[in-house]
Amino acid sequence: MYSYTMRYSRTSALQVSDRCPHCGKRTLVEDVNTGELTCGNCGFVITEKSIDQGPEWRSFSDEKGQDRARAGAPTSITYRDMGLSTMIGSSNRDASGRSFASPMRTTIDRLRKWDNRSPAFGAQEKNLSIALRELEKMADKLGTSQAVRERAAYIYRKALERGLLRGRSIIGITAAALYAAMRDTETPRTLKDIAAANNLEKKAVARDYRILLREMDLTMPVADAARSVNRIASRVGLSEKVARKAIEIVRITEEREISAGKSPMGLAAASLYLAGVMEGEVKTQKEIAEASGVTEVTVRNRYKGLRADLGKQLGLPEAEPAEAILFRAEPSPTV
Numbered sequence: 001m002y003s004y005t006m007r008y009s010r011t012s013a014l015q016v017s018d019r020c021p022h023c024g025k026r027t028l029v030e031d032v033n034t035g036e037l038t039c040g041n042c043g044f045v046i047t048e049k050s051i052d053q054g055p056e057w058r059s060f061s062d063e064k065g066q067d068r069a070r071a072g073a074p075t076s077i078t079y080r081d082m083g084l085s086t087m088i089g090s091s092n093r094d095a096s097g098r099s100f101a102s103p104m105r106t107t108i109d110r111l112r113k114w115d116n117r118s119p120a121f122g123a124q125e126k127n128l129s130i131a132l133r134e135l136e137k138m139a140d141k142l143g144t145s146q147a148v149r150e151r152a153a154y155i156y157r158k159a160l161e162r163g164l165l166r167g168r169s170i171i172g173i174t175a176a177a178l179y180a181a182m183r184d185t186e187t188p189r190t191l192k193d194i195a196a197a198n199n200l201e202k203k204a205v206a207r208d209y210r211i212l213l214r215e216m217d218l219t220m221p222v223a224d225a226a227r228s229v230n231r232i233a234s235r236v237g238l239s240e241k242v243a244r245k246a247i248e249i250v251r252i253t254e255e256r257e258i259s260a261g262k263s264p265m266g267l268a269a270a271s272l273y274l275a276g277v278m279e280g281e282v283k284t285q286k287e288i289a290e291a292s293g294v295t296e297v298t299v300r301n302r303y304k305g306l307r308a309d310l311g312k313q314l315g316l317p318e319a320e321p322a323e324a325i326l327f328r329a330e331p332s333p334t335v
Contacts, residue, residue: 270302
């Protein structure tokens with residue numbers, strides 16, 4: 001029993017006329033299995049091999065028609081085998097669909113077992129497989145881009161080639177490689193964020209990071225304080241207007257070379273605090289310090305420095321506003 005499908009639109013595209021040349025009726029039917037185009041009225045076979053005008057690709061994803069990939073995923077160094085591995089399927093049938101005989105099934109099972117074991121047979125391959133799985137987990141927790149993951153995998157592979165993993169923790173070096181990739185791509189994440197995502201101590205991640213810098217001669221760009229402003233502002237609940245003003249303050253400090261030698265995160269926190277004072281959206285220094293991962297003393301000192309250096313240019317009064325003094329810290333509870 002064949003399943004027939006009425007396809008008038010395709011027929012009109014293939015034929016000069018969509019009428020049957022024998023009886024003149026417009027009841028053409030296409031058999032999608034045999035490729036025959038016949039007349040539904042008189043049974044006349046118009047063509048025996050019709051051309052399928054549909055897409056030539058097959059889709060196995062949830063998007064179905066939207067997925068137009070003609071090949072597999074691209075190669076990536078975030079996979080141990082660069083994404084080029086193959087595997088023996090679990091089906092015990094040949095290409096024609098016939099089941100294997102008992103001796104052949106035993107042979108295939110043995111081949112399948114060794115195919116699964118052989119890729120990670122050596123110690124270095126096992127190390128790399130574990131590290132890249134951990135790297136994927138860390139990157140998912142931190143929401144990093146694919147470019148950061150590729151860079152972190154590259155740094156870890158080079159560290160493994162130079163023997164820096166000997167006697168050190170795989171997770172620790174992986175976290176350090178991820179932090180180095182973030183610094184290299186100027187992604188605003190701190191050591192504290194990396195350590196918290198992996199349940200590690202901040203000092204341990206910093207130590208492994210310094211080892212990578214020293215042994216691999218890595219040169220990291222200076223972190224841009226403006227990239228951290230929006231992140232801190234969203235955490236403390238400041239508006240976009242205050243965030244833009246803080247970025248403007250950061251750019252002014254860079255033009256006047258005031259930011260040299262200062263922590264980018266501390267400068268971003270102080271600029272945001274100053275912008276909040278100017279725009280009337282004052283948050284406590286404690287709130288901004290906790291959101292940025294620096295101390296209140298750092299925020300206070302950088303704020304005083306910004307007022308002293310940029311007060312006239314920003315149109316600030318010489319005396320500190322009363323609301324800024326009031327919101328330096330949370331008021332102590334009354335007894």
